[in-house]
Amino acid sequence: MNAESEFPIPSGFLCSGLIAGIKEDTTRKDLGLIYTEKDAVLGAVYTRNKFPSAHVQYCKALTPSNSFRALVINSGNANAGTGEAGKKANLKLASALADQLGVSQSQVFTSSTGIIGEAFPIKIIESSLQSLVDGLGSSCLDVAEAIMTTDTRPKLASTTVKSGDKTYTITGFAKGSGMIHPDMATMLSYILTDAPLTMNGIQSLTKKVANQSFNRISVDGDTSTNDSFYLISSNPMAGKEVIAPEIEKGLISVAISLAKQVAADGEGARHLIEVCVNGADSEESGEKVLKSVLTSSLVKTAINGHDPNWGRILMAMGNGLVDSGFEDNEPVSISIQSTPIFDRGEPVRFDRSALSTAMSDFDIRIVVDLHRGGFSVCGWGCDFSTEYVHINAEYST
Amino acid sequence: MNAESEFPIPSGFLCSGLIAGIKEDTTRKDLGLIYTEKDAVLGAVYTRNKFPSAHVQYCKALTPSNSFRALVINSGNANAGTGEAGKKANLKLASALADQLGVSQSQVFTSSTGIIGEAFPIKIIESSLQSLVDGLGSSCLDVAEAIMTTDTRPKLASTTVKSGDKTYTITGFAKGSGMIHPDMATMLSYILTDAPLTMNGIQSLTKKVANQSFNRISVDGDTSTNDSFYLISSNPMAGKEVIAPEIEKGLISVAISLAKQVAADGEGARHLIEVCVNGADSEESGEKVLKSVLTSSLVKTAINGHDPNWGRILMAMGNGLVDSGFEDNEPVSISIQSTPIFDRGEPVRFDRSALSTAMSDFDIRIVVDLHRGGFSVCGWGCDFSTEYVHINAEYST
Numbered sequence: 195m196n197a198e199s200e201f202p203i204p205s206g207f208l209c210s211g212l213i214a215g216i217k218e219d220t221t222r223k224d225l226g227l228i229y230t231e232k233d234a235v236l237g238a239v240y241t242r243n244k245f246p247s248a249h250v251q252y253c254k255a256l257t258p259s260n261s262f263r264a265l266v267i268n269s270g271n272a273n274a275g276t277g278e279a280g281k282k283a284n285l286k287l288a289s290a291l292a293d294q295l296g297v298s299q300s301q302v303f304t305s306s307t308g309i310i311g312e313a314f315p316i317k318i319i320e321s322s323l324q325s326l327v328d329g330l331g332s333s334c335l336d337v338a339e340a341i342m343t344t345d346t347r348p349k350l351a352s353t354t355v356k357s358g359d360k361t362y363t364i365t366g367f368a369k370g371s372g373m374i375h376p377d378m379a380t381m382l383s384y385i386l387t388d389a390p391l392t393m394n395g396i397q398s399l400t401k402k403v404a405n406q407s408f409n410r411i412s413v414d415g416d417t418s419t420n421d422s423f424y425l426i427s428s429n430p431m432a433g434k435e436v437i438a439p440e441i442e443k444g445l446i447s448v449a450i451s452l453a454k455q456v457a458a459d460g461e462g463a464r465h466l467i468e469v470c471v472n473g474a475d476s477e478e479s480g481e482k483v484l485k486s487v488l489t490s491s492l493v494k495t496a497i498n499g500h501d502p503n504w505g506r507i508l509m510a511m512g513n514g515l516v517d518s519g520f521e522d523n524e525p526v527s528i529s530i531q532s533t534p535i536f537d538r539g540e541p542v543r544f545d546r547s548a549l550s551t552a553m554s555d556f557d558i559r560i561v562v563d564l565h566r567g568g569f570s571v572c573g574w575g576c577d578f579s580t581e582y583v584h585i586n587a588e589y590s591t
Numbered sequence: 592m593n594a595e596s597e598f599p600i601p602s603g604f605l606c607s608g609l610i611a612g613i614k615e616d617t618t619r620k621d622l623g624l625i626y627t628e629k630d631a632v633l634g635a636v637y638t639r640n641k642f643p644s645a646h647v648q649y650c651k652a653l654t655p656s657n658s659f660r661a662l663v664i665n666s667g668n669a670n671a672g673t674g675e676a677g678k679k680a681n682l683k684l685a686s687a688l689a690d691q692l693g694v695s696q697s698q699v700f701t702s703s704t705g706i707i708g709e710a711f712p713i714k715i716i717e718s719s720l721q722s723l724v725d726g727l728g729s730s731c732l733d734v735a736e737a738i739m740t741t742d743t744r745p746k747l748a749s750t751t752v753k754s755g756d757k758t759y760t761i762t763g764f765a766k767g768s769g770m771i772h773p774d775m776a777t778m779l780s781y782i783l784t785d786a787p788l789t790m791n792g793i794q795s796l797t798k799k800v801a802n803q804s805f806n807r808i809s810v811d812g813d814t815s816t817n818d819s820f821y822l823i824s825s826n827p828m829a830g831k832e833v834i835a836p837e838i839e840k841g842l843i844s845v846a847i848s849l850a851k852q853v854a855a856d857g858e859g860a861r862h863l864i865e866v867c868v869n870g871a872d873s874e875e876s877g878e879k880v881l882k883s884v885l886t887s888s889l890v891k892t893a894i895n896g897h898d899p900n901w902g903r904i905l906m907a908m909g910n911g912l913v914d915s916g917f918e919d920n921e922p923v924s925i926s927i928q929s930t931p932i933f934d935r936g937e938p939v940r941f942d943r944s945a946l947s948t949a950m951s952d953f954d955i956r957i958v959v960d961l962h963r964g965g966f967s968v969c970g971w972g973c974d975f976s977t978e979y980v981h982i983n984a985e986y987s988t
Contacts, residue, residue: 242913243906243909243910243913244908244909244910244912244913244915244917244918244919244920244921245905245906245908245909245919245920246909246919246920251919251920272902274902274905274906275901275902275905275933275938276938277936277937277938278937309902310900310902310903310905310906311900311901311902311905311933311938313938419902419905419906419909491888491979491983492983495979495980495982495983495984496983496984498980498984499983499984501984503706503707503708504672504708505669505671505672505706505707505708505816506707508642508671508672508707508708508816509640509642509671509707509816511641511642512640512641512642512643512816513640513641515641516639516640516641518641520641521641522641522642522643522648523641523642523643523648524641536672536708539674540674540675541672541673541674541708541710578980579980580977580980580981582888582892582980583892583895583975583976583977583979583980584977586888586889586892586893586896587892587893587895587896587898
């Protein structure tokens with residue numbers, strides 16, 4: 195099975211991607227385009243960081259949209275911390291692409307990812323727009339590659355959904371790696387579908403999908419200035435929000451697959467960590483515990499060392515419960531790789547060496563139970579390795 | 592100048608420290624004692640982590656105290672996550688030491704630091720109590736060494752304060768290294784003084800001192816289950832709170848010195864980072880920005896690589912400002928090592944290679960200005976190195 199048949203493009207979309215020369219490594223793609231043949235409906239959520247990039251500021255004002263036609267994405271430069279010059283360059287890009295495509299500027303969206311604070315290379319990008327448009331075709335793979343920075347592989351996910359007597363395609367792609375602790379959405383993520391969605395409902399649907407997927411992953415606890423998640427349907431419907439449950443389920447499953455791929459390919463990651471918090475008295479309190487465990491440097495380094503150091507998990511849980519109604523030392527339970535190691539407040543004897551061996555698997559699963567209520571939440575992260583430090587101590591110099 | 596004259600013990604105190612055999616490395620001290628010849632006044636702040644150690648739970652109930660006599664401290668075992676057995680062992684320790692000293696159990700405090708979740712070695716400790724008491728003398732150095740875990744050096748600070756016609760001594764010691772992101776106080780820190788303090792005022796004074804010192808440092812963003820900061824005066828005064836400004840100033844200066852020593856000796860640290868946030872519209876908002884910059888993995892790795900990657904500082908500031916009244920992209924300023932690199936919202940041209948060279952100094956100073964108001968706050972952290980990962984991937988196994 196090849197990538198095109200595994201990740202089919204939904205009807206009504208065309209994509210392209212190429213090497214424009216923005217990245218220092220001129221063998222890697224760095225410019226991509228998503229295009230719809232007719233007006234499409236778009237929802238999006240963006241970073242809450244107070245220094246958003248030029249593209250985030252620009253796109254926020256256009257969201258949601260029921261006349262979307264094109265989204266141009268570059269990697270290698272974030273166009274954040276670039277002041278007025280960065281804003282102007284972003285507008286110039288949108289305007290030039292609109293001219294090229296014969297659509298209006300307000301139908302064109304932009305996304306940027308890469309280093310913060312460097313001047314935006316608008317001339318290099320402009321000179322590639324003609325080739326970018328000429329290359330439009332029925333594959334998502336080129337654009338998925340064009341948005342990569344320190345990612346080691348493209349991230350794609352796809353599913354088909356039967357709704358009524360029709361079958362729809364949902365295909366998404368994302369980039370991740372560093373500065374990943376989404377507080378609305380992962381750095382850059384796009385889900386395309388030909389399933390019917392309405393302008394009225396798309397924004398709340400986009401938030402719902404993000405909250406159950408991208409907002410539950412963390413690589414390094416740092417929220418990017420560029421985080422954006424777009425949901426685009428080439429099948430816009432008029433009227434009020436009507437979203438079939440099977441379509442919503444399909445969208446969430448594609449988003450979770452992408453979120454896990456981002457976590458698994460976190461900078462320097464040797465393990466994908468799934469943390470599930472059971473027995474929470476609310477989704478919010480479960481999520482706080484989840485985030486505290488997923489982001490703890492000490493938990494992440496222990497997993498890097500295949501060390502069943504559950505004391506650090508307990509410590510991280512205790513920090514996530516600060517300001518909750520939880521009493522000191524309420525009895526909780528912890529297991530790693532299905533091995534119970536702390537049971538209702540008391541340590542359990544376990545075979546440390548066998549568990550350490552089981553932790554050499556790529557997939558690590560930590561399950562904790564607060565024994566308080568009926569809410570469960572799961573999220574995803576990665577371990578902390580010396581490679582993470584190497585990658586990030588040497589990124590801009 | 593030797594350690595005893597540099598860090599003199601305040602009058603009324605005796606200390607000791609020895610090798611009990613709690614640590615695997617039996618060449619390192621692991622048991623210490625602080626003793627007062629008469630009833631002393633004690634204030635303390637403890638971790639807000641919801642799984643506090645047995646010693647924190649026990650001491651909280653005794654705080655504040657105006658009949659303090661002894662505090663026994665062990666390293667090598669945190670007595671946290673140890674369930675009912677841990678609580679019993681802690682009580683047994685307090686009771687045995689009280690018998691040994693001929694004081695009541697409620698006059699005896701305990702502190703533990705080390706690995707979480709291992710059974711507390713009460714028998715080993717009990718068998719060393721006689722020697723510990725016999726060793727009491729006029730030096731703080733042994734106990735400062737006995738509380739070390741992954742610390743590479745003991746941390747002490749001392750000053751004398753003239754108040755009225757008298758001169759008082761303030762001497763403190765602390766341990767740090769990992770799981771350092773105090774949310775009340777650093778892991779273990781003690782300040783002893785013969786300056787007059789009252790039972791009524793000591794608790795608010797202790798909080799004030801902690802807030803301006805230990806609560807402004809971070810090594811790895813993880814708040815320990817054992818964090819405790821004790822302020823003990825051998826010169827208890829009756830009546831309501833009266834604290835001379837010069838005494839308060841002396842206490843804060845000793846606490847800040849200890850806090851900086853803890854940050855500088857963070858696990859794997861190659862740099863002490865001072866971050867100052869100027870122009871904040873409140874102390875609280877300044878502290879949020881401060882903590883966000885100090886704890887950012889990407890800022891910490893950039894400094895490890897001597898990389899003036901100010902975009903990451905901007906990103907961290909933007910995350911610290913979420914939910915504040917700050918508008919997107921308000922003009923802020925950033926300098927590193929006194930070199931301006933971002934000025935009122937616009938990038939500044941600077942000599943990247945010269946600044947990178949300046950960042951090879953041990954002391955790194957980042958100053959940011961929000962240009963919003965008159966509040967300034969400074970705090971301390973350390974860089975993120977591959978050694979941090981090595982240390983923490985291999986700590987318990």
